[in-house]
Amino acid sequence: MIVVMGAGGATGGATLRSLAALGAPSRALSRDPARLAAGLDDRTLALTKTLPADAADPDSLRAAFRGAHQLFLTMANGPHQVQHELAAIDAAVESGVEHIVKISAPAAEPDSPVAVSRGHHLVEERLRASGVTATVLRPYAFMQKxxxxxxxxxxxxxxxxxxxxxxCNYVDARDIGDAAAEVLTRPELAGATYPLTGxxxxxxxxxxxxxxxxxxxxxxxxxxxxxxxxxxxxxxxxxxxxxxxxxxxxxxxxxxxxxxxxxxxxxxxxxxxxxxxxxxxxxxxxxx
Ligand SMILES: NC(=O)c1ccc[n+]([C@@H]2O[C@H](COP(=O)([O-])OP(=O)(O)OC[C@H]3O[C@@H](n4cnc5c(N)ncnc54)[C@H](OP(=O)(O)O)[C@@H]3O)[C@@H](O)[C@H]2O)c1
Structure with a gap:
């Protein structure tokens, strides 16, 4: 089973739809699952179980990850982003998730001039040290923005x-979803870091x-x-x-x-x- 975090957002929503297009069932998480379900098309809804989860509430994450093997991890930018992503990785490892696909960003380096990218670097490092198979997608600016x-x-x-x-290397968020769905369904692609551009x-x-x-x-x-x-x-x-x-x-x-x-x-x-x-x-x- 694949769990998609941030499923109501740009990349999570696109990943959910791309997985459904490949016929892959998934669990979609949101702090407001009713709102999430209301925004899904019929094909995606038929293959998706929506569940409540808040990265600020580790119990909700563990409940949502139970029995899952893969996690798509993306989180809205904000003051608590790093803390929330690390909480999701910890809960996923505890729950036996074997593969995490993380949305990161360009220049995810310790001395990056972009503060958000320094945060992504921290999360990437923690993910690679976690023992699960770590796949990192580093998309450039989304066309949707x-x-x-x-x-x-x-x-x-x-x-x-x-x-x-x-x-700017603008990339369509739907292509990010398609790429994520590929790495989640083709094991030979897992465990690498991929830049994604238009x-x-x-x-x-x-x-x-x-x-x-x-x-x-x-x-x-x-x-x-x-x-x-x-x-x-x-x-x-x-x-x-x-x-x-x-x-x-x-x-x-x-x-x-x-x-x-x-x-x-x-x-x-x-x-x-x-x-x-x-x-x-x-x-x-x-x-x-
Ligand atoms: N924008 C760009 O051009 C760009 C370029 C490169 C990289 N990135 C990276 O892409 C990531 C953002 O991806 P995105 O645009 O797909 O995200 P997004 O649409 O901004 O938000 C994703 C989701 O984060 C969820 N979220 C927020 N707080 C949460 C919490 N406490 N617990 C659980 N979920 C929470 C929200 O879900 P709910 O409200 O449904 O709970 C939201 O749907 C960022 O890390 C950013 O650095 C962005």
């Missing part, structure tokens, strides 16, 4: 950033150019200094300061460390990654 730019584009035709001409990297000027073409009206990119972007995100977009700091840090990482797509995702799924053009095209109503 570009929808956060939609209000600014719809209202004023502007995207704010601090990346200059640097490019097929090509885009700068903000390229992204806004593409969006402008698709929308049929100009979309401007306004490049700000890092502190200016932080202030904009907190004061104008209403983001919590820790999240604004995270956004600034990942944009600065893209500036100092060139992002270049590779073919790991295609190797895992056996097909080319979904494209940014296709994602924007299907989401265009959100940007209007």
């Amino acid at each position: 570009l929808l956060l730019l939609a209000p600014g584009i719809a209202a004023a035709g502007v995207v704010h950033g601090a990346m200059g001409q640097a490019r 097929g090509r990297a885009y700068s903000y000027p390229e992204l806004t150019g593409l969006l402008g073409e698709l929308l049929g009206r100009p979309v401007r990119y306004l490049d700000l200094p890092p502190a200016g972007l932080h202030a904009h995100l907190v004061e104008r977009a209403g983001m919590p300061p820790w999240l604004a700091s995270h956004v600034v840090e990942i944009q600065q990482l893209a500036v100092v460390r060139r992002e270049a797509p590779d073919d790991t995702l295609a190797h895992l799924t056996g097909r080319a990654p979904r494209t940014l053009e296709a994602f924007l095209q299907e989401s265009l109503h959100r940007f209007r």
Whole structure:
């Protein structure tokens, strides 16, 4: 049995649907299982048992993991993320889980300039030392998060950033789910670390150019200094300061460390990654 944590979120939800598409049953965890079940399509629901679990409550994790062999582990970013992921690993090991697939991030290193990635490094290390088979997926920026730019584009035709001409390896969260489902169902893929990128990297000027073409009206990119972007995100977009700091840090990482797509995702799924053009095209109503 496969347990999927964060099943109501971007990568957990995608993994659940990809497992169902392969005919693999799973247990999906949420702090609100009724809300989770209400959001699932019929095919996924038929192969999924939804269960309550909160990473802040180890008893709920142990109950949810009982009898399971594999765990897909992802956790929303936040002040307790590391603590929650470590609690999930401890409970999974205690419950006899044999394989954990963890969603991590690029630059998961001890001296990473991105605080969240330093947290992922800690969790990855603990996972590898836990004795279970450890598979780590390190996706780049999710295309789905570009929808956060939609209000600014719809209202004023502007995207704010601090990346200059640097490019990002956007990847579709549904491809992350497909890759996760492969590593959960093909034992020969387990036990490795995989970076996951889209097929090509885009700068903000390229992204806004593409969006402008698709929308049929100009979309401007306004490049700000890092502190200016932080202030904009907190004061104008209403983001919590820790999240604004995270956004600034990942944009600065893209500036100092060139992002270049590779073919790991295609190797895992056996097909080319979904494209940014296709994602924007299907989401265009959100940007209007
Ligand atoms: N966004 C990006 O572009 C990007 C890029 C690279 C890596 N990442 C990494 O991807 C991960 C986030 O993945 P995601 O976008 O799939 O997550 P997400 O959608 O933000 O959230 C995943 C789930 O975390 C669950 N959660 C939060 N607190 C919990 C708790 N106390 N106990 C149990 N579950 C809890 C929530 O489930 P319920 O509310 O249903 O309980 C939520 O659905 C992060 O680690 C991030 O660093 C993100």
